[in-house]
Each structure stands twice: as structure tokens, then as C-alpha cells.
Amino acid sequence: MSDAPRPWNLVAELTYRCPLRCAYCSNPVGWRRVPERLDAPAWARVLGEAAELGVVHVGLTGGEPTLRDDLEAIVTAATRAGLHPHLVTAGTTLARSRLETLATCGLRSVQVSLQDVTAEASDAVAGRAFFEHKLACARDVRSLGLHLTLNVVLHRGNLGRVREIVALARAMGADRLELANVQLHGWALRNRVALLPARVQIESAAQVAREERRAAARPEIVFVLPDHFSGRPKPCMGGWGARTIVVDPSGRVLPCHGAAELANLAFWSVPERPLRACWSDAPGMNAFRGESWMQEPCRTCPERGHDFGGCRCQAFALAGDAAATDPACDRSALHGVVVDAVREAEDSASPALLYRDATSAT
């Protein structure tokens, strides 16, 4: 075995199926070609092996993980393995009675995604009418005494409502609010002009977040300046294959949820091999560990130790080379691509959103 770092988190993508069609969905664009190959006993095996590797948290996510009718067995397996199970749901299909059962299986915390503060605006992004279901689900989480995180993806269309979003989170009794500036990968990249905000929107939202943090201790508010505007690349996943294991619905072991779409990287799968081997020894996993893969300017950059050259998927998408410096970095020779994208979005009226699974021709 190589000297791979200790993983702390496992992201268990239980299914890519989802009743929503969010225009910035982070699942692979080619999700339909990924078969669901892991049943509950297979997941139980993966979770046990993850605990042996040092994993502490498991995020049960998707797609919509509650579409699996064996979720109870998977939560039970996580608890038995000594992991902290955390459910990441859109909250559209989770009845209170089922949530109660999941809590007795050991579920301790739930993240519910919200798209906006009104049904109309929320449905416009999600492509389906589920806003009230989501609020009801979040209320159920709190009333069962579980830890509640609300996650709202921020973009051009809702950045002006951060204050209202915080107020809603506070009214719901959320413990944590993640204000997640949209990441421009996959589906979101196709909607870049419609989603990319103006700089002034980002700045005033950041100010609101600061003020609201000062106003009350709860919820804990997470707001990170997005890489397209900060000039600094994001320290994606805390480093490639450094802290987090992603297992997709087919059992493929990845360093992040987008890595499967990078060309020419070989990843291994848990049905065929132990998790430890998939994490430590798969060629794809080792492709960008450490620093030897780096090119200039990353190779000699003083910041390479904490931003790791940025996001490999973004480098692949924008520079055509997954080993290139992330063009979000203002030291990248290709940073102009990002600057131009921001300018193009600023100068354009918002085009209509293209929902997940819509054909790109429309």
C-alpha cells in the first residue's frame, strides 16, 4: 500500500436519481450511464472498511438518497461502523415518520437544500414545485432534535436575498447555514451566463453574511468568496485524495464528485476491490496527490501547500488539462478565460435556465 493520507469523510452517493432538475446540479452530466450497483449489504461493507481507514463522517447523498428504500439499513450500518451519518436531502420525499425511523437507526444530522425563500423563485431553479415540502422537512428535522443544516446555492438570481435567506434559516431554527456560491461545473457550466453574478452582488452578499454572523451566534453561517471573483483558486476538497472519499452509485471510488468526468484517469471500484486499495493505489487517485504533478506557476508558488493549485476538474474544463493551474487563479496564463466569463455575464441579460436533463440544443 502507498502512503496515502488518512481520509476523514466518506461521501456516499447512493443514487443519482432525483425528483428535482436544478440547473446547477453537481451530479455528472452523464449520470444516466452510471449504474446503481451497491445494495445495502455492499454499502455496509464499504462503511466498515471506511471506518478502518479512519473515516469519521459519512454523508449520505445523491441525487436524492431518500429515494432508496434501503436507506434505513445503510444508516444502521454507518452507526454500527462507528461513523457519524449525515443525510443530505432535497427534502422533497421524506415523510416525518420515516425521518423518525432513520433517527432511531442512528441518524444525527440532516442537510436540507433550499433554492430560495419563496415557492415561485425556488421552483424556477429546481424545475419542480416542492418548496413547501422542503420547509416541512426542515421543520421535522428540528422537531425531532436532529442537527439541521440548510444549504442554499447562491447565484445571480438569489444573491440579492441573502438577508431573507438568513432570516428564514433563523426562523427554522437551523444550526448551520451554508451559503454556497455556485460552482461552475457540469450542468452549471452550461448555465454559466444565467448563474454567474455581478461582482457587486457578491460583495454586498458577503457584507450581509458578516453582519448576520455578528447579529446572532446561530445559525453558524458559512459564506466563501467564490473563486471567479477572489482571484484565488479554491483548495478543492482539501486536496485531491487527501481527506474525502467519494463513492458513486456504481461503487467507483473518486476524490471528488466530478472526477469521473476527467479523461484518461483510471479509478477503481468497491465491488471489485477493497476500499483501502481503491483509495490508496488507484492510478487516478494518485494522479494529483502531493506536488510532483504540478506545472508552473503552481510548482514554485508559495501558496501551493494550501490551495493545491485549485480544482482539477475546473482546470480540465477551462484549460483542457487537469494538471494545469486552475484558471480561477490570477497567476494562471489562462485567467483571462475566467475574467471574460465574469464580464460576459455582467454584460448579458439573464438567459433562461437549462434544467438538468434538458437537451443542450434547446
Place this chain on the structure above:
Amino acid sequence: MSGAFERRLRTVLAERYHDRHPFNLRMHAGTLTPTELRTWVRNRYYYQTRIPIKDGIILAKAEAPEFRRAWVRRIHDHDGEHAGEGGLAQWLALAEAVGLDRGEVESLRLVLPGVRDACDDYVRLVTSSGLLESVAASLTEMSAATIMAERIAAFERHYPWVSEQGLRYFRSRTILARRDAEGGLRFVLENARTAAEQDRCVRVLERKCEILWRLLDAVEAASARPRLASAANLRSDAVSDADLVVLPERAVRLNSAGREILGLCDGAQSCEQIAAALRARHPEAEGVESDVHAFLGHMLRLGVLEAAP
């Protein structure tokens, strides 16, 4: 125009001055324990020691002899004309009157890290600001005379065990603060002419209020009684000798010192008692109290610990 500006400054004080801080309200309501009162006196002394230093920095920014002539009196007020006189000596008399050891207070050894940060931020704020803004930062004195008068009454009524000797600082500040505030306000009103200058003065006064508020936050936190948060799960790590605290959104690895401190967080002992207990266990180690308070503050912010009600 300057009337509107003065109203803005007074609004900042009305809304943000630390007389509204819960710890100050409790002090004046008479519900502080002797330990809490001592903690405040000991820590506020660090702030007192910063005052003549920041006044020296302000002096060095001034071109006009008449400004310096007036401002230098503030340094004399705190340091005295001779040893044993002035505001700092009076504060040490207060420290003795509440039962603290004068040498310990003077050594600044037990100053809480949060208090040190807040006071150092004040000196930094003055250092990095222009003369006008530095003077604006001192305008919290406009509210000082009132708070001192309330404090004297509160001490006489609720803390009669503190001798009259101890109250001399408050009594002298009631007069001096009024004089200083009048001079400072006149200077700011005359010199902040543009809207931008006035905005900067308002902002700097807000930041000063924030600094005083943080000082009391830190003092208040020292008497909090921490315990493991209800959402936290303390367990041994599967792959190392460390202990882990697992929270919904993060895991915190504890080294042996962290484990020892956390072991004392039973919801009954205050942060100060915990720091004192660790000092007793490790009499030779340097900076134990400060490290313990910094660690406890960090764990409270991370959600590993919560304050018992």
C-alpha cells in the same frame, strides 16, 4: 450639518457603548460574584495600561502645540506626576480593595487572551488611523462620566465590602472624563468637515465601542461553566492514540493537553477555575492560564463545548 454629525456620534454611543453589555448591567445590578468582580478588575487593568500608550501615539501625530499641551494632560492623569499617583495607581488600589494581589495584577500574567486582543486592537487602531480618527475613537469618554457615576452608586450599594479607597479612580474619572470628552468632541466637530471625514469618525467610534464590548465578552466568558456540547460525541480514534470529538460538521482531534482540559469541563467549574486547577497541576509551565482560556474559547466557538446554563 455639524449638529447632524454630533447626533450620529451620540447615536453610536447610545446604541453600542458597553454600558449596555450584559456583564456591565449585572455589575450595576449587584449580581456579580466577588470572583467575577475580581476578574473584571484584573482584566480591565490591562486596558488602563494601554490608555497612556495610545495617548502617546496620538500626541506623536499632532502638529499643533496647543493640541499637545491639552492632550499630554491625559498621560499625566493616568501615570501621575509622581510614582503612586494617577489613574493606574488608583486602579491598583481598586484591585487591592477587591482582594487581588497587586503584584499579580501589575504583572498582567492572568490577563485573558480575549481581553489582550481587544486592547491591543485599540492601540493598533489608533496607530493606523490619522489624528482626527484617533481622537474620534476616544469619544467613548462622552459616556464615561455617566457610567462612572452609576458605578460608584452600584459599588456603594451592592459591594459594600469594597472599601472607599478602591473607588477613587471612579470618582476622579467622573470629572476628568467630562473635561476630556468636551475637548475631544470639540476637536472632532471642528476638524471633520467633509462627509467622508465624518463617516470615518463614526466608523472608528463604532469600532472602539466594539473593542470595549469584546473586552466584557471575554471577561464574561471566563466565568462561563463549559461542558461538552450536547451535539458532540467524545470517543477514541479508531486509527490513532488520540481522542476525537465528533460534531455534525467537523471532527476535532485532541492531544493529551486538550484531553486533560476537556476532562475538567463538567458544567460546574468556570473557565477560570479550570485554568487555576491546571495551574496547580503544572506549577512550572509557562502561560498555562492564557493557553487554557484560548483553548476553551476555541472549543466553545467550534461547538465542542457549550456553556452550562
